[in-house]
Amino acid sequence: MSADEQGAHGGPSRRNLLGWGGAGLVLGAGAATGTALALDDGDAKAAPAAAVPFHGAHQAGIATPVQDRLHFAAFDVTTSERADLVALLKEWTKAAARMTAGHAVGEGAFGADEAPPDDTGEAYGLSPARLTLTFGVGPSLFTRFGLEDRRPDALEELPAFPGDHLDKARGGGDLCVQACADDPQVAVHAIRNLARIGFGTVAIRWSQLGFGKTSSTTPGAETPRNLFGFKDGTHNIAGGETAALDQHVWVPEKDGPAWLAGGSYLVARRIRMNIEVWDRTSLREQEDVFGRTKRTGAPAGKLAEHDPVSPRAMLPTAHVRLARPAAHGGHRILRRGYSFTDGTDGLGRLDAGLFFLAYQRDPRTGFIPVQRELARHDALNEYIQHVGSALFAIPPGVRDAHDWWGRALFTAPAKD
Amino acid sequence: MRPLRRPVLAVLSGALALGGLTACTEKSDAKAGEDGAIGVTAADTTCDTTAKTAKAGKVTLAIANKGKRATEVEIVMPDGRIVSEKENIGPGVSYTLTAEVKAGSYEIACRPGMVGHGVRQKLTVSGKGSAAERDPRLDAAVSAYRDYAQDQADQTLPKVMVFTDAIRAGELDAAKKAYAPSRIGWERTEPVAESFGDIDPKTDTRADGLEKGQKWTGWHRLEKALFEDGKIGAEEKTLATRLDKDLKDWQRRVGRAVITPTSMANGAKDLLDEVATGKVTGEEERYSHTDLVDFKANVEGAEKAYTLLRAVAKTNDPDLVARLDTRFAALDKQLDAYRPSPDSYEFTSYDKVGEARRKKLSDGVNALAEPLSKLAAAVVGK
Numbered sequence: 132m133s134a135d136e137q138g139a140h141g142g143p144s145r146r147n148l149l150g151w152g153g154a155g156l157v158l159g160a161g162a163a164t165g166t167a168l169a170l171d172d173g174d175a176k177a178a179p180a181a182a183v184p185f186h187g188a189h190q191a192g193i194a195t196p197v198q199d200r201l202h203f204a205a206f207d208v209t210t211s212e213r214a215d216l217v218a219l220l221k222e223w224t225k226a227a228a229r230m231t232a233g234h235a236v237g238e239g240a241f242g243a244d245e246a247p248p249d250d251t252g253e254a255y256g257l258s259p260a261r262l263t264l265t266f267g268v269g270p271s272l273f274t275r276f277g278l279e280d281r282r283p284d285a286l287e288e289l290p291a292f293p294g295d296h297l298d299k300a301r302g303g304g305d306l307c308v309q310a311c312a313d314d315p316q317v318a319v320h321a322i323r324n325l326a327r328i329g330f331g332t333v334a335i336r337w338s339q340l341g342f343g344k345t346s347s348t349t350p351g352a353e354t355p356r357n358l359f360g361f362k363d364g365t366h367n368i369a370g371g372e373t374a375a376l377d378q379h380v381w382v383p384e385k386d387g388p389a390w391l392a393g394g395s396y397l398v399a400r401r402i403r404m405n406i407e408v409w410d411r412t413s414l415r416e417q418e419d420v421f422g423r424t425k426r427t428g429a430p431a432g433k434l435a436e437h438d439p440v441s442p443r444a445m446l447p448t449a450h451v452r453l454a455r456p457a458a459h460g461g462h463r464i465l466r467r468g469y470s471f472t473d474g475t476d477g478l479g480r481l482d483a484g485l486f487f488l489a490y491q492r493d494p495r496t497g498f499i500p501v502q503r504e505l506a507r508h509d510a511l512n513e514y515i516q517h518v519g520s521a522l523f524a525i526p527p528g529v530r531d532a533h534d535w536w537g538r539a540l541f542t543a544p545a546k547d
Numbered sequence: 548m549r550p551l552r553r554p555v556l557a558v559l560s561g562a563l564a565l566g567g568l569t570a571c572t573e574k575s576d577a578k579a580g581e582d583g584a585i586g587v588t589a590a591d592t593t594c595d596t597t598a599k600t601a602k603a604g605k606v607t608l609a610i611a612n613k614g615k616r617a618t619e620v621e622i623v624m625p626d627g628r629i630v631s632e633k634e635n636i637g638p639g640v641s642y643t644l645t646a647e648v649k650a651g652s653y654e655i656a657c658r659p660g661m662v663g664h665g666v667r668q669k670l671t672v673s674g675k676g677s678a679a680e681r682d683p684r685l686d687a688a689v690s691a692y693r694d695y696a697q698d699q700a701d702q703t704l705p706k707v708m709v710f711t712d713a714i715r716a717g718e719l720d721a722a723k724k725a726y727a728p729s730r731i732g733w734e735r736t737e738p739v740a741e742s743f744g745d746i747d748p749k750t751d752t753r754a755d756g757l758e759k760g761q762k763w764t765g766w767h768r769l770e771k772a773l774f775e776d777g778k779i780g781a782e783e784k785t786l787a788t789r790l791d792k793d794l795k796d797w798q799r800r801v802g803r804a805v806i807t808p809t810s811m812a813n814g815a816k817d818l819l820d821e822v823a824t825g826k827v828t829g830e831e832e833r834y835s836h837t838d839l840v841d842f843k844a845n846v847e848g849a850e851k852a853y854t855l856l857r858a859v860a861k862t863n864d865p866d867l868v869a870r871l872d873t874r875f876a877a878l879d880k881q882l883d884a885y886r887p888s889p890d891s892y893e894f895t896s897y898d899k900v901g902e903a904r905r906k907k908l909s910d911g912v913n914a915l916a917e918p919l920s921k922l923a924a925a926v927v928g929k
Contacts, residue, residue: 209910246924331914
């Protein structure tokens with residue numbers, strides 16, 4: 132990146148150093164795999180009211196079609212008794228299976244007069260809204276309960292990236308649950324009930340609400356836009372793209388450890404957008420920053436959204452150019468990010484941005500190298516700031532009614 | 548301060564209908580034993596009655612105080628609730644107390660000096676209207692809790708006097724020192740005080756709890772004067788005396804509070820909710836930062852109610868009791884880290900407790916309050 136080009140995008144500033152992992156990764160992924168479209172889109176036609184199967188080889192909420200709303204929660208384990216944690220995970224799994232099927236927790240929202248009901252009740256009468264609950268474990272979990280030798284090498288706290296401005300109160304966590312649904316009340320209900328069941332064993336460390344999915348796992352669906360108004364997720368890995376999922380998302384048995392086979396890794400980043408600054412930036416500059424046209428989403432110099440990317444038509448600091456998989460050895464990640472706004476901050480600025488969620492087979496070849504590159508050079512850094520960060524290993528699916536979240540991790544022999 | 552929570556009455560199956568217990572007192576010179584009245588001879592260590600049984604309906608006690616101290620005589624239900632009472636019967640004075648009483652088991656209590664559990668005699672009332680079936684363990688629990696609430700009030704008054712005397716004497720440091728201790732008994736039994744509706748707003752309201760036109764009185768008004776303004780004026784001295792008066796009113800009325808097994812259980816949970824909404828945030832004691840003292844007292848009060856109900860709860864829900872035992876112990880241990888020794892009430896000033904540690908305390912409260920919310924149902928049983 133030359134000094135001239137840097138100057139053309141507002142000159143060096145503190146924000147120039149900040150990173151970005153959101154929209155660009157989506158767009159970049161599309162650039163390398165623009166042809167992966169002729170896929171099974173059966174799931175795309177799923178009615179919004181339908182229930183997504185809870186049991187399966189992989190957890191729902193990763194490759195299943197992206198819903199409209201999110202409530203993501205990270206938990207700290209507060210007990211030192213392994214048996215208590217295991218009991219909770221069993222109870223959680225039972226509750227999750229019920230809620231994703233559209234049923235109330237325990238004995239329901241109405242019970243004996245003298246006790247608070249088992250279920251908090253705000254989802255009573257609502258449809259399952261395609262609720263998925265996806266469970267993960269963070270690196271910090273393994274330092275206790277004698278699990279250190281089961282921690283995968285890839286599950287290490289993310290490195291510091293230039294420009295990170297991380298708030299500890301919005302990052303990390305021993306466990307996570309991603310609740311996605313088409314109805315925000317259904318997603319919030321799920322996390323609220325799990326948190327309540329968990330009191331005394333786990334405690335919520337932080338959580339994030341999201342709306343307006345910023346990527347799609349369904350090829351036929353309209354490409355969503357992020358809060359900067361740009362199309363996002365044009366060529367995300369689709370739910371039926373089995374080969375790509377196997378290659379880039381699911382952890383194969385040979386990667387190890389055995390308990391994670393069929394699982395994945397999730398990177399979560401809260402990326403604050405400087406909305407007001409962006410909104411007074413000229414259209415030319417906005418499009419240059421992304422390397423895409425705002426109206427159609429076409430790559431620079433092209434006509435249609437799905438046209439192949441020509442890096443040379445873009446500025447060297449263009450987001451798409453830096454983020455595309457071709458610039459990173461062809462590695463892809465599956466994004467499930469959401470826009471967020473938590474109202475306004477004390478200065479009257481919209482506290483908004485992208486809650487970036489990316490699933491991958493290995494963060495060391497997935498998110499980390501891409502973010503390293505973006506954090507150094509991305510023109511978008513002037514308009515964004517990474518404020519929250521977490522990494523989780525996502526175990527494989529819950530097989531049946533006797534299986535539970537994390538079973539293989541907690542019951543496997545010490546050595547894999 | 549919390550909005551008034553009406554004690555749960557209906558759920559205690561077989562609770563004597565309160566509506567049927569109209570009590571009245573009338574002054575008379577009737578002698579003990581006359582006109583079918585039950586004679587009660589009260590002295591400083593004895594309480595003799597002329598009958599152990601009575602017919603349902605109007606029951607009259609012909610009371611004579613033969614002791615050296617003023618006394619109080621009450622007709623008490625098995626759960627400790629007072630059906631009717633006469634306070635302040637001086638030495639050598641006689642009095643006739645009449646009450647409308649339904650069938651059931653009662654006690655006649657003489658309380659020399661008008662403090663404590665007193666000396667008691669059994670009284671079985673039979674006839675029209677049957678005494679519904681009650682679990683004697685629950686009656687005993689309620690009765691013991693009522694004694695506890697009364698003891699807390701009785702013990703609080705002298706500590707309040709230390710506090711208010713210091714204010715009246717204009718001794719700022721002494722008043723500051725006496726502030727938190729003066730609140731412990733109140734905080735332990737707050738749901739009882741709140742059940743009266745009118746006492747709490749006078750004694751324990753914070754600045755933001757005031758309604759328009761309401762004059763700010765009580766502990767927190769004085770707390771602000773002492774810890775924020777650092778001064779004691781004529782107004783504070785007047786308010787100190789007013790606090791004495793309002794708390795004496797509380798002490799006097801504790802015995803008449805409606806207390807049931809479920810209101811005890813819910814009261815225990817309410818105490819934890821008080822911690823969760825007021826203490827853990829540092830709002831309650833925003834000037835003195837003595838929140839952890841209140842916190843501890845709330846937990847102690849909840850633990851007292853739980854301990855009294857534990858046997859019955861264990862029969863109905865042993866898992867819940869096991870969990871509550873663990874969680875109470877864990878929270879107690881957590882709090883102990885903030886005081887020099889387990890019998891000290893010199894807790895760390897809450898403004899010295901950082902966000903991360905406040906979060907841990909909050910997690911500890913949630914961990915206990917969640918199972919505690921199930922205690923009432925476990926006490927009632929299936």
